Amino acid sequence: MDEVVERSESVPRRVLGIRIRRMKDDFLVGDEARALLVEDSAAFIFASLDGRRSTLQVARLVAQEYGVDEEQALADVVEFLVGLADQGIVEW
């Protein structure tokens, strides 16, 4: 929970130089041989990272889009973004 609070005001950005390919509404992220498939709500979050929105603002978009509780959306967004940060795809 501390991490969620800590990250909520941070602005997540996609790391420059990461290979991205869009396929309909999904994304293949990273080198072709070991690309990560980002789909459904994860793709929505990934597409919302414009380098200006805070994590909380992204979570609000998710809550609005999927009709979920804002607190739950924030926890999910942080969990997803922390995973991407660990893989060097996103930075804060």
Add this chain to the structure above:
Amino acid sequence: MVRQVKREAYDMGKRTEEEWLAPLRERQLIPEGTRAAFIVGSVARGWHNPRSDYDIYLVSNPLHIAADASEAIPVPLEPPVVSVEVFYAQDKRWEVKYWSDAQIDQMLAKVSWEAYERGTIAGNVLTSIEELTLARLGHCRPLIGADWVEERRERLGGTAFRSFVIARSLGEADTYVEDALGQMETGDLESAVLSARQAFGHAVDALLEGTGEFGSHQPKWRANRFKAAAPGVLTFDEYWAIETMQTYDNADPRPWIKNVLALCQDIAMRVDVS
């Protein structure tokens, strides 16, 4: 001068098919077995100027190879050559390229979805002249065989040509982004600026190819292609500001470079390669 150019464009737009074909007929440049003849290039798009050549493609069955052809271009097709006739008329240079029906079919077969799904790289599947020829089908002006042209356009639309060229352009953009980042890290900012410009050009090409505006082998037309496509992700003014480096600060190039690289990534996020 501008009025003269506009007048010429107006006159060319009103020229009938037979008026276009007359100089070719006078020189016996339309062989038997001709399936189609069409104007390509700047004239077909209305982007020509008083110094523009007239480029015409002629498709026949079998392939026409003139004994005294001005040039023979090797192509990885069967027959393995395209012949070119050049002549001067009406104060213009006319260039006629002769293709065969079978050669066009072979190029269309090279960009099948099966080939795309095998992971074939666009640059390896078509040579520049082949890619340009398929690209030009979309915006040519038919003089003979309008049905033939329309049928090939439809077939092209059913191939993976669009995905091939987008994937190639995005791949080129990625390579230059990587170069720019590495050059920035070592402080080689001049090289990083040049790499960022290259990356942006290829990313915009991918964006335009996504809308069916092909022809990235001819970057001189990128601004015109952008206006024709109006892709939405960027306004023309936003695109042109980067292309002409309007916000570049020589005292501190890093923000400009990073902005351009981020924009390349934004474009990759928006262009559907499937």
